[in-house]
Amino acid sequence: MDPFTTELKARIIESLRLEDTTPEQIDDDAPLFGEGLGLDSIDALELVAMLENQYHVVIKDLEVGRPAFQSVRALAAFIQAKRAS
Amino acid sequence: MDNLIIAAASRVSEADLPMARLGKRFGRLDLASQLVLLAVEMLGIDFDTQRRDRVGICLAARAGSLATDLEFWRGRDAVGGPSPTLFAYTLPSMAIGEIAIRHRLTGPNLCVVGSDVVLAGAVDWLRRGEAEACVCVACEVVTPALAGLIGVPPVATAAAVYVQRGGVGLRVWEENDRDIASLCAVLCGHNGRN
Numbered sequence: 001m002d003p004f005t006t007e008l009k010a011r012i013i014e015s016l017r018l019e020d021t022t023p024e025q026i027d028d029d030a031p032l033f034g035e036g037l038g039l040d041s042i043d044a045l046e047l048v049a050m051l052e053n054q055y056h057v058v059i060k061d062l063e064v065g066r067p068a069f070q071s072v073r074a075l076a077a078f079i080q081a082k083r084a085s
Numbered sequence: 086m087d088n089l090i091i092a093a094a095s096r097v098s099e100a101d102l103p104m105a106r107l108g109k110r111f112g113r114l115d116l117a118s119q120l121v122l123l124a125v126e127m128l129g130i131d132f133d134t135q136r137r138d139r140v141g142i143c144l145a146a147r148a149g150s151l152a153t154d155l156e157f158w159r160g161r162d163a164v165g166g167p168s169p170t171l172f173a174y175t176l177p178s179m180a181i182g183e184i185a186i187r188h189r190l191t192g193p194n195l196c197v198v199g200s201d202v203v204l205a206g207a208v209d210w211l212r213r214g215e216a217e218a219c220v221c222v223a224c225e226v227v228t229p230a231l232a233g234l235i236g237v238p239p240v241a242t243a244a245a246v247y248v249q250r251g252g253v254g255l256r257v258w259e260e261n262d263r264d265i266a267s268l269c270a271v272l273c274g275h276n277g278r279n
Contacts, residue, residue: 016113016170017112017113018109018110018112019108019109019110019111019112020106020109021109038109038110042113042169042170042173043113043170045169045170046168046169046170048169049165049166049168049169052165053164053165
């Protein structure tokens with residue numbers, strides 16, 4: 001597992017206070033919302049805040065950011081693309 | 086009509102929370118919601134045997150959401166501001182939503198801040214036939230930070246009773262059963278459940 005993805009998973013677990021969950025238990029390609037990690041709309045706001053605080057990536061419109069929230073892999077790619085631009 | 090029966094009772098405190106295993110999202114909840122959910126869990130009711138649209142929820146939030154309000158307010162000084170999740174829990178009625186989601190209950194609901202009068206509301210629903218049963222919870226959370234501000238001792242407890250029309254249970258509901266916490270103190274043993 002690449003270090004950035006592992007770090008991202010750890011930050012997701014910490015910011016969303018996911019109990020009894022480790023980075024290894026989160027599938028890179030599993031959906032973050034609904035099935036998979038089972039996140040909801042409140043978690044989405046917490047994720048947006050975490051991205052801004054930890055990675056200085058700003059998502060002003062959740063609809064625009066929706067593709068990034070498909071999975072951890074998609075979110076990691078989104079962050080890295082934003083940082084590179 | 087049928088007697089109103091107190092089918093189960095429970096009471097929990099903050100000390101019970103570390104042992105609670107109520108799913109990976111439990112850690113997201115504020116302290117009041119955690120206590121309320123645990124108290125309902127401790128009732129031991131199998132909601133699969135109930136008509137979920139006929140089960141009401143009553144919550145007496147004695148201190149409202151003041152403890153979470155204060156935590157949110159103090160979060161203004163944190164990097165990036167207060168947690169968006171915490172904002173949701175600045176609604177005193179949020180714990181009702183958590184109960185409804187966890188147990189998929191869609192009956193009537195009522196939240197009262199600052200008192201313990203919700204049991205009367207549940208009795209009204211049951212007598213009028215608007216519900217067959219009702220989860221009634223009284224919660225009081227005064228964190229040490231809040232206690233210092235308002236000059237009362239810290240407390241973090243929740244007490245719950247399950248009242249239903251007819252059937253069997255702990256005992257028949259009586260007219261002077263108004264205070265959930267007092268009722269639970271009488272009905273519950275040392276393990277907090279009866």
